[in-house]
Amino acid sequence: MLNQQQIGIRQFFILVFLFTIGTSIIVGPRLATLTAYQDGWISAILGLLMGTVLIWIYTTLGKHFLEKTLVEILQLVLGKWIGSIVSFCFVVFLVILSSVVLMNIGHFISSRILVYTPIVPIEYMFIALVVFGNILGIEVLARAAESLLPLFLILFGLFTIGLLPLIEVNNIKPILENGIYPVWESSIRYMIVVFGELFVFFMIIPYINKSKEQHKKIKRYFLSGAIFGGIIILITVLFSILILGPKAAIWTTYPAYALAKKIDFAGVFQRVEVIMAGIWFISIFFKLSILMHVITSSVKQIFHLKDRSVVSIPFGMLLIPISLWFTPNVATYLTTVTHLMGLLILIFMLLPILVMGVGWIRLRFLKKSV
């Protein structure tokens, strides 16, 4: 199946890193504190640990299928027809997920920055860029990620340094006030939303330029990308609790933006929140681009299309009405959609484990080549 397009292992790491941060940097603080309040940081740490285990399972199972995309694995293990149907469900899920990601950035810009601009043109502009990147392919995307990473890190560094003096340590006390249960509840939700979506990278792994040594590296780079991304979100969660306070972390729609508004170095370096918003502009752009790439390449493989880019514009245009229909406002998003998405992600994140587990058992015990 391999295209001519290939990405390096380091580029893969950067893509995983940015994808993990994605929208979670906006929704993470809320997810972590929702039931746990001031213990949200414990939820985030537990979530990070569980996420690491999840990725470890993925990579351990996935190393037998490095040359195959998820759609191909599904078709192999489940048979051609059922595999295609399941893959199609997978595509539908990804379209919904992308629409939610798009809605996140669209609502953010239209409610905070360009208030009198309707949401549709904002989403069109964002989607136009994503579709453009999609047509150019994963290689261009990976190089773009590589060149934007320094900017991302500089912005996040400034964000961190600017907020350090504002920390109020007492905000995290009392620790474990209501026992461990609410913390667990938050951490599971947090893990699902932050790390559950990472299985889409099974569609990207076959693009990695492979030599013998790099086979082993994939696991390490996948894991470290997810962990570093998780740490960035953990920092945001910590800041939200330590600076805004647990209550405000929940009642603020975009805690990270509220934090950026507070940055003030000696009255000189202030009012930089729009620049700081560049942090999640970058991460959300890559998340959406990767999702789009996965959608189009899955569709290509399911329907045996010759060219992936034929479907990029239709799918790009599809996302906007879906995002408006599925999440008409932030309130729906924060309540119904988050729950529904959590459930959907949970189902689809267990799917690869199941399928690859079956495939691996066949490979191992039945000596049947998969």
Place this chain on the structure above:
Amino acid sequence: MMRKKNLLLILILIVSIMVTGCWSRKELNDIALVIGLGVDKVGDDYILSTQVVDPGEIASKGGSGRVPVITYKTRARTLIGAVRKLTSSTPRKLYLSHLRMFVIGESVVKDGVAPVLDFITRDHELRSDFFIIMTRDSRAQDVLTMVTPLEKVPSTYMYTMLNHAEKYWTAYTTQKIDQLDNDIASDGKEAVISAIEIKGSLKEGEQKKNVEDIALKNYLQYTSLGVLHKDKLVGYLEETEASGYKYVINKVKSTVVDMPCNKQRKDVTEIIHSKTTIRTRVKNHKPSAIVQVHAEANVAELQCQADLLKQNVINVLETKTENEIKHQIVKALQKTQKEYHADVFGFGNNIHQSNAKEWKKLKKDWGKTFSTMPVKIEVKVEIRNFGKVNKTTPSLD
């Protein structure tokens, strides 16, 4: 082919530069920079007073001698309604991002401040870096019409005044929207807001003549701290009590403490550094607290004859300063415990943080429990420096 493509690319770039930013653009001469907002309540209506800068008068060159700000007033049921209604009497649209002062009228604070704060927290134009104060014995609309010296813009005047008062005099406290929201929402801490008063006559103070004399007759002054229970005003802490309050919440940056050395005269020490730790304990479901203040001070003024090179003179000064600080704290505690039943110090939060289990039982009736809670005060002052001379100078002996 290649050239055509390049040409197209250049064209797209040029067009995109020209169409950029046209949607939500705001020209500087279409907007009115709101620098101070005031809210009063009359019946069911709010009266919103808006201090707007006249940019032509602020500029260092030019200016025709008009007052550099205008204060508009509108009456409406809601705040945002009032802001929008104001467009019928101003040529420009109000722009709230540069707000410095949010002045809440006493009438609003008595009635409950929460409905007013929602708009301030929610609106996207408002940032969170302005100060919130309240008025005492006057209306917010009057405070915002006073003409002030030194600073051309009265709101900036109030802003820097409060900022400096907190830094060098201590009794008053800056309050920002996030903090206020959190304090009001919190079970274990009540909010305070610095209160401003009009000294002199409002009628004269409103006129530009007010700043033409050398001796200022009519002026604005912070005089006390308004104490809130939930979001409603319950009373005020006067200067000494307010100062004690600041010691307890560990927000003293620098201040002076004066103590009598004989019947007419006083000695003064200057606090340069102060740190307070609060410890709470719950024993048999009865809470108690220890407030420990550790301060460093300099000798600032000696009106009585003394030789600072003698250790016991220093010791006496230290003890006197300690007692004075203790006295201020005791006064603040008495007022809040016995009169207002409002835990402005956050002892409740402290119990919540250190003893979450007991707090669950205590929090229901915290106001009452707080009013009978024993608080032990320990103050330790160390004198570090005594300025340029080491004796009362000129020395009389």
